[in-house]
Amino acid sequence: MIGWHEARGLMETIGRVKNLRRYPFKSMRGEELARALVTYSGVAGDRVYALVDPTKPAEFPWFSARQAPELVTFTPRLLEPPEPDLRYPQKRRYKLEVTTPEGGRFDAEDPAFLAALEARFKRKLELRFSEQGMQDDRPLSIFCFPTLTRLENETGVSIDYRQFRANFYIEWNREPFAEDELVGRTLAIGQELIVLVAKKDTRCVIITLDPETAKSTPAVLKTVVQRHEGCAGVYAVTVQEGVAASGDEVKLLA
Secondary structure, three states, rough: OOHHHHOOOOOOOEEEEEEEEEEOOOOOOOEEEEEEEEEEEEOOOOOOEEEEOOOOOOOOOOOOOOOHHHHOEEEEEOOOOOOEEEEEOOOHHHOOEEEEOOOOEEEOOOOOHHHHHHHHHHHEEEEEEEEOOOOOOOOOOOEEEEHHHHHHHHHOOOHHHHOOOOOOOEEEEOOOOOHHHHHOOOEEEOOOEEEEEEEEOOOOOHHEOOOOOOEEHHHHHHHHHHHHEEEEEEEEEEOEEEEEEEEOHHHHOO
């Protein structure tokens, strides 16, 4: 009888993780990771802080880079991030420092930070924290480099891969947008993590924003809408929790 790890050796390898990223504060800059725990709630520490507009509907209350593009130039940093092997980290492991574009530094939970944001954006805001993460749709997002190359060719502009704000950036050995064909399929990432590709990722104006300057290139979203039904990349859910790492092989299970 073939064991689980032996069986993996017989499965089709379809790519490799090139970049693994999380975004501690929704709509702000992300950070590159060597390894991370991926739970049923997503990458540990991903989108655990967010801004809420109290005037918006409860089902989608976020104040994000859709309304304030410069948010993508704020830099959050977990001061004592949980180690990948730590399943149930203490609250202090989510203590977050945010650096503004001008260089000011704030504790994310300091009332002075929220007051500064309200003054900057001229509206009432609320800070929300959830260690489960506050993603727009499914807990995990996957984007592939052949798709990025195709979009650059179609738009005629250079696109920073970070504009797509994914957790897993994969170097497929397949055609551009091949990830669309994986909806409903199960993938193994590394030795532990198993995910189900749940749906295509419908895109918004945030993918037009340069992560360094917040300058918008509308052609990116226009091309995705006109040529790819408004979608680029896919969402996934965790089937089996585990630690994932940059460089991990991605195998097609079912």
